[in-house]
Amino acid sequence: MSSIIELTNNENENPMVIVADGENEHQLQPVQPNIETKAAEYMAHAKAKNTLAAYRKDWDNFCRFCNLAGVSPLPAQVSTVVAYLTTQAENHKVSTLERRIASISQAHQAAGFSTPTSDMQVRVLMQGIRRTIRTAQTAKNPILINDIKAMINTLPDNLLGIRDRALLLVGFAGGFRRSEIVNINIEDTSFSREGLTIIIRNSKTDQEGSGRKVGIAYGSNCNTCPVRSLQAWIEQSGITSGPLFRSVNRHGHLREGRLSDKSVALIIKRTAEAAGLDSSKYSGHSLRAGLATSAAAAGVSERAIMKQTGHRSQAMVRKYIREGSLFLDNASCSLGL
Numbered sequence: 001m002s003s004i005i006e007l008t009n010n011e012n013e014n015p016m017v018i019v020a021d022g023e024n025e026h027q028l029q030p031v032q033p034n035i036e037t038k039a040a041e042y043m044a045h046a047k048a049k050n051t052l053a054a055y056r057k058d059w060d061n062f063c064r065f066c067n068l069a070g071v072s073p074l075p076a077q078v079s080t081v082v083a084y085l086t087t088q089a090e091n092h093k094v095s096t097l098e099r100r101i102a103s104i105s106q107a108h109q110a111a112g113f114s115t116p117t118s119d120m121q122v123r124v125l126m127q128g129i130r131r132t133i134r135t136a137q138t139a140k141n142p143i144l145i146n147d148i149k150a151m152i153n154t155l156p157d158n159l160l161g162i163r164d165r166a167l168l169l170v171g172f173a174g175g176f177r178r179s180e181i182v183n184i185n186i187e188d189t190s191f192s193r194e195g196l197t198i199i200i201r202n203s204k205t206d207q208e209g210s211g212r213k214v215g216i217a218y219g220s221n222c223n224t225c226p227v228r229s230l231q232a233w234i235e236q237s238g239i240t241s242g243p244l245f246r247s248v249n250r251h252g253h254l255r256e257g258r259l260s261d262k263s264v265a266l267i268i269k270r271t272a273e274a275a276g277l278d279s280s281k282y283s284g285h286s287l288r289a290g291l292a293t294s295a296a297a298a299g300v301s302e303r304a305i306m307k308q309t310g311h312r313s314q315a316m317v318r319k320y321i322r323e324g325s326l327f328l329d330n331a332s333c334s335l336g337l
Helices: 035-046 049-069 078-088 094-110 120-133 145-152 159-174 178-182 226-237 261-274 286-297 302-309 314-324
Strands: 003-007 016-021 024-027 189-191 195-200 212-217 246-248 254-258
Touching: 049 078, 049 094, 078 094, 078 120, 094 120, 145 159, 145 261, 145 286, 159 178, 159 195, 159 212, 159 226, 159 246, 159 261, 159 286, 178 261, 189 226, 195 226, 212 226, 261 286, 286 302, 286 314, 302 314
Parallel strands: none
Antiparallel strands: 003 016, 016 024, 189 195, 195 212, 246 254
């Protein structure tokens, strides 16, 4: 009869399983693999690449703190998290602390532990930190209609300028994230009498890749029409398959590689500066925020905005609506001042 024997060579090793069957013994893998590695593996399959990178960076930071303090990061005690956040609050924004809380929580949940971050002590601590340092998240400016027009007018009439025009206008009109822009393949686009249809294969809120279709209508001005601009880019670049937006070298030659999401932010900053705007106030998110804010200012419904941008959070869209509607039906407009 076979028997299972659990052996451990010393207290620092994982237990090993030996299956004894008469004269034969077979050594198996450890029953309990390194739990931090296991947590990281679970997280890798559950989150987007950028989110995972942020979680890993935050988790490494927390682990370094715990190692220096001589305490366990997983599972961590509530007192450890309180001490960590108190130390971090001295030179980090509230938004950074909140993200690190989420990272610690995700690691614990992935490893099957209850998360210490949900404890009342942590909640009260964060309330005190918010009241004390009052650090609001520094939001980048949305690119509004007049901004995008000014930016487009600075672009040269060459292959690089044609690409940037199409990228900016399509990104703006589609309300796309920068990661969504660079992941579009030419096979994901189709043109019709009504305009342009783009299939977004996967996104931050669609990790399983169900996909969604986004319609972009023809513009009334040829110079700023996203549909005609993209048609011009496809024609001039000669792209017939693969990545839609690619790099162009300093000699004006098209390269095979897909643009990175960081390139989108750089294009936005470069054209914003050329248009006389403060480039430090704009980011890769400014196109998406600009579409939502501009649409709200034009009286577009919350439902239509969410359909275009793919937002699942009504709270975030309503933030754009509040900003876009700030001077619509404003009490100060009728005072006769």
